[in-house]
Amino acid sequence: EAGVAQSPRYKIIEKRQSVAFWCNPISGHATLYWYQQILGQGPKLLIQFQNNGVVDDSQLPKDRFSAERLKGVDSTLKIQPAKLEDSAVYLCASSLLAGASSYNSPLHFGNGTRLTVT
Amino acid sequence: AQSVAQPEDQVNVAEGNPLTVKCTYSVSGNPYLFWYVQYPNRGLQFLLKYITGDNLVKGSYGFEAEFNKSQTSFHLKKPSALVSDSALYFCAVSPLYSSASKIIFGSGTRLSIRP
Numbered sequence: 001e002a003g004v005a006q007s008p009r010y011k012i013i014e015k016r017q018s019v020a021f022w023c024n025p026i027s028g029h030a031t032l033y034w035y036q037q038i039l040g041q042g043p044k045l046l047i048q049f050q051n052n053g054v055v056d057d058s059q060l061p062k063d064r065f066s067a068e069r070l071k072g073v074d075s076t077l078k079i080q081p082a083k084l085e086d087s088a089v090y091l092c093a094s095s096l097l098a099g100a101s102s103y104n105s106p107l108h109f110g111n112g113t114r115l116t117v118t
Numbered sequence: 119a120q121s122v123a124q125p126e127d128q129v130n131v132a133e134g135n136p137l138t139v140k141c142t143y144s145v146s147g148n149p150y151l152f153w154y155v156q157y158p159n160r161g162l163q164f165l166l167k168y169i170t171g172d173n174l175v176k177g178s179y180g181f182e183a184e185f186n187k188s189q190t191s192f193h194l195k196k197p198s199a200l201v202s203d204s205a206l207y208f209c210a211v212s213p214l215y216s217s218a219s220k221i222i223f224g225s226g227t228r229l230s231i232r233p
Contacts (some may be wrong), residue, residue, distance in 0.1 A: 004161070042122075042208050042223030043162070056220055091161055104150045104169050104212065107221065109161030 002026065004110035006092050012116045018080035021113045025073070025094030031055075032069055033107065034077050035091040043091055049075065082117045089114050120145045120213045124224040131199045131231055139194040139227045141209030150212040151192040152221070153183055155205050162208060168192060179203070199231045 005024040013019050025032050031050050035043035046065065048056040051072035060067070064083070069075040079086055093107040121144045131137045143149060150169055154162040166177025173185045183194045192209060209224040 040225070042210075042225050044223075045220055048220065093161070104167065106152070106164035106167060107154075107162070109154075109163070111159065111161045 004092055004094055004108050006090075006110035006113055008113055009111065010114050010116075012118065013082055015084055015117050016081040018078065019082055019115060020079075021077045021090050021092075021115075023075045023077070023092030023110060025075070025092070026096075026108055029094035029096050029108070030072075031095045031097065031105075032075050033093040033095075034067055034075070035093065037089040037091055037112070039088070046077070079115075082115075084117050087115055087117045120211065120222055122209055122211050122222050122224040124207075124209055124227045126227050127225075128228045128230060131229070133201055133231050133233050134198050137196050137199045137203070137229065137231075139207050139209075139229060141192045141194065141224060143190050143192065143209075143211045145211055145213035147213065151183075151185060152210040152212070153177065153181070153192075153194050154208045154210060154223075155179075156208065156226070157205050165194070165207075201231045201233055204229055204231045 007022050033048050034046040036046050037043045046060045047067045049069040052069050065079055067077045089112040091109050091112045093109045095105040095107050097105040123142045125140055152167045153165040155165050156162045165181050166175050168175045168185045176182045181196050185192050206226050206228050208226050210221050212221045
């Protein structure tokens with residue numbers, strides 16, 4: 001099966017600019033996640049979708065970050081305006097199951113987008 | 119609050135020797151536990167998971183992990199290390215106390231296997 005696709009692979013922007021990341025999950029996967037991975041740390045959940053609805057966005061900085069998952073498939077994550085501390089790898093992941101079963105379902109990760117904010 | 123600890127930033131092992139990467143957790147109730155591996159410039163790849171049942175779980179690439187409820191640990195092991203095992207390893211836990219459950223990752227352990 002095709003894996004989780006993410007683009008772009010790398011992005012360099014100046015602070016206060018905006019940026020968008022795109023993710024295409026594995027076909028048929030109900031749950032989609034966006035994680036932020038700062039260098040030297042484990043991934044931190046930003047937002048979780050089940051189909052096209054938001055399940056958890058408690059750690060998403062909503063004043064500058066937004067995300068959507070149209071038609072329950074592809075997803076985009078946007079940062080506007082970017083700050084220096086947003087420099088990180090942004091990982092998209094998907095899992096087959098939905099609801100409570102999603103929590104014991106392995107995550108399938110894309111290769112991530114490395115964002116550098118200067 | 120739920121948490122996952124990987125006490126070693128780096129583990130160095132000679133090829134052919136056994137390896138252990140440590141993980142402890144703190145959650146309410148019974149957790150789901152996972153190990154993931156990350157190679158340079160790649161996303162995380164699933165290795166194995168513990169849901170219930172046998173405390174020794176076998177996974178990909180010859181890895182296994184032992185769940186110890188009394189010590190709240192889930193250490194990753196392999197009997198004989200390969201140079202190709204060198205990577206970043208993450209332990210993760212999914213607590214099951216409510217619908218707000220989510221997967222929490224540790225900070226990672228860099229495994230270095232010398233020839």
